[in-house]
Amino acid sequence: MPDPAPAHDEIDLWSYLEILLRGKWLIALVTAVAVGAAAVLSFFVLPPVYEARATLLVSAPPRASVPAIFFTIGSGEPIGRVSAPPGASVPAIPGLEKLNEVLAALAETPSVDLDGMAAQLTSPAILAQVAQRLNLAGPPESLAGRISVSRARGANTLEVVVTGQDPREAAAIANAVAEAYVELMAELSQAKLRTAAGILQAAIRDEAANLEQARLKLTDFLRAGPGLEELRGEFSRKVDLLTQYKARLISLQVEVASASAELAALERDLAEQPKLLTVQRALLDDPLLHAAEAERSETSSWAGAGLTVTAEEVNPVHVDLARRAALVRAQVQKLRAEQTAISGATARLAGETEALRLALTDRQAEYDLLQQRVDLHSDILRTLSDRYEETRVAQAAAAEALPISVLPAGVPRVPVGPRKLLNVTVAGMLGLMAGVMLVFLRSGWEAARTRLAAAPAAAKPGTWDP
Numbered sequence: 001m002p003d004p005a006p007a008h009d010e011i012d013l014w015s016y017l018e019i020l021l022r023g024k025w026l027i028a029l030v031t032a033v034a035v036g037a038a039a040v041l042s043f044f045v046l047p048p049v050y051e052a053r054a055t056l057l058v059s060a061p062p063r064a065s066v067p068a069i070f071f072t073i074g075s076g077e078p079i080g081r082v083s084a085p086p087g088a089s090v091p092a093i094p095g096l097e098k099l100n101e102v103l104a105a106l107a108e109t110p111s112v113d114l115d116g117m118a119a120q121l122t123s124p125a126i127l128a129q130v131a132q133r134l135n136l137a138g139p140p141e142s143l144a145g146r147i148s149v150s151r152a153r154g155a156n157t158l159e160v161v162v163t164g165q166d167p168r169e170a171a172a173i174a175n176a177v178a179e180a181y182v183e184l185m186a187e188l189s190q191a192k193l194r195t196a197a198g199i200l201q202a203a204i205r206d207e208a209a210n211l212e213q214a215r216l217k218l219t220d221f222l223r224a225g226p227g228l229e230e231l232r233g234e235f236s237r238k239v240d241l242l243t244q245y246k247a248r249l250i251s252l253q254v255e256v257a258s259a260s261a262e263l264a265a266l267e268r269d270l271a272e273q274p275k276l277l278t279v280q281r282a283l284l285d286d287p288l289l290h291a292a293e294a295e296r297s298e299t300s301s302w303a304g305a306g307l308t309v310t311a312e313e314v315n316p317v318h319v320d321l322a323r324r325a326a327l328v329r330a331q332v333q334k335l336r337a338e339q340t341a342i343s344g345a346t347a348r349l350a351g352e353t354e355a356l357r358l359a360l361t362d363r364q365a366e367y368d369l370l371q372q373r374v375d376l377h378s379d380i381l382r383t384l385s386d387r388y389e390e391t392r393v394a395q396a397a398a399a400e401a402l403p404i405s406v407l408p409a410g411v412p413r414v415p416v417g418p419r420k421l422l423n424v425t426v427a428g429m430l431g432l433m434a435g436v437m438l439v440f441l442r443s444g445w446e447a448a449r450t451r452l453a454a455a456p457a458a459a460k461p462g463t464w465d466p
């Protein structure tokens with residue numbers, strides 16, 4: 001006889017429901033135990049947990065109170081360098097560029113970093129201050145598990161959330177964390193201002209020494225050689241004398257030209273005039289003969305009364321022209337001699353004036369450079385003193401200038417935990433699931449035991465299952 005076909009167990013939905021119905025009391029018992037245990041724990045065993053919230057309002061940070069950018073002069077040139085005349089070396093003022101960099105770093109305005117502030121609120125330094133201030137037992141690190149920091153989206157606010165069984169302690173811890181953070185920020189700001197004040201004090205001492213040294217150099221310079229006023233006076237006198245010489249040379253040129261022209265005209269006229277003139281005159285026109293004739297006429301008549309004679313006489317015009325030409329010639333020679341003397345004196349005076357001008361220029365340039373150093377160090381010292389006073393004022397007002405304000409946490413009235421209804425609900429669901437699992441496990445175990453019990457009877461020979 002052929003073997004019958006193997007049987008296959010088929011379980012449908014009704015079978016599952018039948019199993020659940022058979023085990024409904026077990027499911028109810030497990031669920032009830034879970035709910036009861038959760039209710040007992042939530043209402044009678046677990047202590048209430050309170051939550052306190054302190055809010056920090058963070059505004060935009062103000063401009064830096066530490067003065068930094070003041071090392072410039074009127075032209076915008078860095079004050080660490082001193083301008084000098086062309087060709088002169090430009091000295092540097094050591095230390096000022098470094099001081100500018102340090103103060104600029106101290107004065108840098110930090111950006112608002114809420115994530116960084118949230119991390120700082122739970123830092124060991126803050127927790128240690130809170131534990132010390134409230135005399136809390138245990139290590140400060142134990143507070144980290146009770147403190148959390150949250151931030152509102154789109155707003156510069158941070159909430160310090162503290163949980164605990166004691167509502168007053170939770171509120172005190174939240175407020176202590178916020179206050180400790182504000183005090184820490186104020187102390188950091190004070191430390192920055194103290195650092196800036198120390199740097200400025202050291203710079204003031206150094207700059208006062210630099211100013212004194214610059215003044216000593218200027219005094220030594222003024223004592224070492226002729227004074228600038230003396231050089232300027234001497235230079236002015238030589239320039240005036242040189243101007244007079246040049247004006248006299250121009251006048252001499254005009255006078256020499258005029259006298260030469262007059263001399264040339266006289267010489268031409270003199271050349272045209274003869275030295276002697278031939279004249280005819282009556283004998284009686286001669287004064288001697290005329291006197292003798294007068295004496296004789298008293299006695300008798302003179303026979304030569306109608307006679308004339310020819311004679312040569314000196315040309316008076318020629319004599320006058322010669323005299324005038326000699327005078328003008330002497331005048332021209334005198335003017336030319338004066339012109340030669342003044343020309344030589346002018347050349348010598350021009351050389352002396354140029355040498356004096358170069359010496360005055362060098363002395364003036366050196367004086368200007370030294371005086372500029374004195375003025376520059378005076379300006380720097382005055383600026384440093386002003387910035388030091390500003391730093392002291394900023395240090396006094398640092399606490400009020402902090403961009404953080406605190407809304408303190410109040411004492412919570414309603415506990416946030418344990419959540420009794422939620423605990424009971426979750427326990428009921430877990431108990432229901434555990435009961436269902438137990439029912440299915442029991443049903444499967446019973447089915448397996450039944451199959452094992454029926455297996456030996458099916459294995460006996462000669463048995464037939466119609």
